[in-house]
Amino acid sequence: MHLAGTGGCNIEGEEDSWDFGTGAGFYVDATKEKWKTNYRMYSYVTKELPALINQDFPNSGKCGISGHSMGGHGALTVALKNPEKYASVSAFSPPSNPSLGISGQKALTGYIGSDRGFWTDWDATLLAKTYSGPEIEILIDQGTDDIYLEKDLMPQNFINACKGTKIKPTLRMRQGYDHSYMFVSTFIGSHFDYHAEHLCQ
Numbered sequence: 001m002h003l004a005g006t007g008g009c010n011i012e013g014e015e016d017s018w019d020f021g022t023g024a025g026f027y028v029d030a031t032k033e034k035w036k037t038n039y040r041m042y043s044y045v046t047k048e049l050p051a052l053i054n055q056d057f058p059n060s061g062k063c064g065i066s067g068h069s070m071g072g073h074g075a076l077t078v079a080l081k082n083p084e085k086y087a088s089v090s091a092f093s094p095p096s097n098p099s100l101g102i103s104g105q106k107a108l109t110g111y112i113g114s115d116r117g118f119w120t121d122w123d124a125t126l127l128a129k130t131y132s133g134p135e136i137e138i139l140i141d142q143g144t145d146d147i148y149l150e151k152d153l154m155p156q157n158f159i160n161a162c163k164g165t166k167i168k169p170t171l172r173m174r175q176g177y178d179h180s181y182m183f184v185s186t187f188i189g190s191h192f193d194y195h196a197e198h199l200c201q
Contacts, residue, residue, distance in 0.1 A: 004178055009038040011058040019103040026098070027074025028122045031112035039111060045186035046085070064195040068184050073098060076124035076138065076158070080167070088198035090139040090177055090191045093146055096158035097125035103152050107163050125154070128161035135166040139194050141187050143177030 011034060014021030030039035050063070065086050067075040072094025079089040098104020099119050108119045120126045142155050149155075155171055162169050177183040 011035065011038065015076060022104055024070045024107055026070055026104070026107040026111065026122065027077060028108070028111050031118070032111060032113055037110050041074065044077065045067065045074065046082060055115065057196060059088050062087045064090075064199055066090045066092075066191060067193065068092040068095070068181075069179065070095065072140075073104075073124065076129060077122060079138070080127040080131060080133075081121070083136045086136075086180065087201070088139075088192055088195040089136065090141075092141050092187070092191075093153055093179050094124070094150070094155070095148075095152050096140075097105065097123060097154040098152075099123045099126060099151040100157070103148075112150060121184065125157045125161045128165060129166055131165045131167055133160075134170060137198070138167065138169045139191065140169060140171045141174055141183075141191070142171060143174050143179060145176055146179045146183075148179055150178050 004077075005124045011021070013034075018024070025039050025041045027041045027045060028039070029042045030036045045065075063086055065075045065090070066077055067073070069092070072091030073096070075089060075091045076094055076096065095101050095104050098108060099116065104123070108122060112118050112122065139153055140158075142149070142153065146153065159169055159171050172187075174183065174187065177186070
């Protein structure tokens, strides 16, 4: 399961910017009135989509999850909230601490509201700090030349939050790579290998 964008619901304003609405649902279940009916990507990924897949492609129950950018954020939060569902987790350039990121704060305010107390469930770094589930491995690839690295992605915050928990992250900083799909295409083969190794155990 690879997570990407959302949207296309004909809601006023959802096409206005690249980091909110159609292009960036952030894999939350929105609670604000305007968005809460259609922007429920967390429920879609964890409930509706697996049920649809299993109708035609029954499997052993093992599943992996991965995503790029905002989809990487979704992969991290979905896995940390449901560690028993995923045998493998990986992400490319995820906004790992959206409560502190520019785009993350915009998204969480827009979908959840301005009360930061309700943001914890949608921030991988905050989830990691209180994680008490089973051991879980997470692979993250991040380009060093990513223009969003400092202001939005903050992978080191997530790595630090995992210390002392059963979360076992691997952060691979890729020299000279940016946020583009060319970055993803260069290293996605290693992610396929990573997921295959865990899913075939």
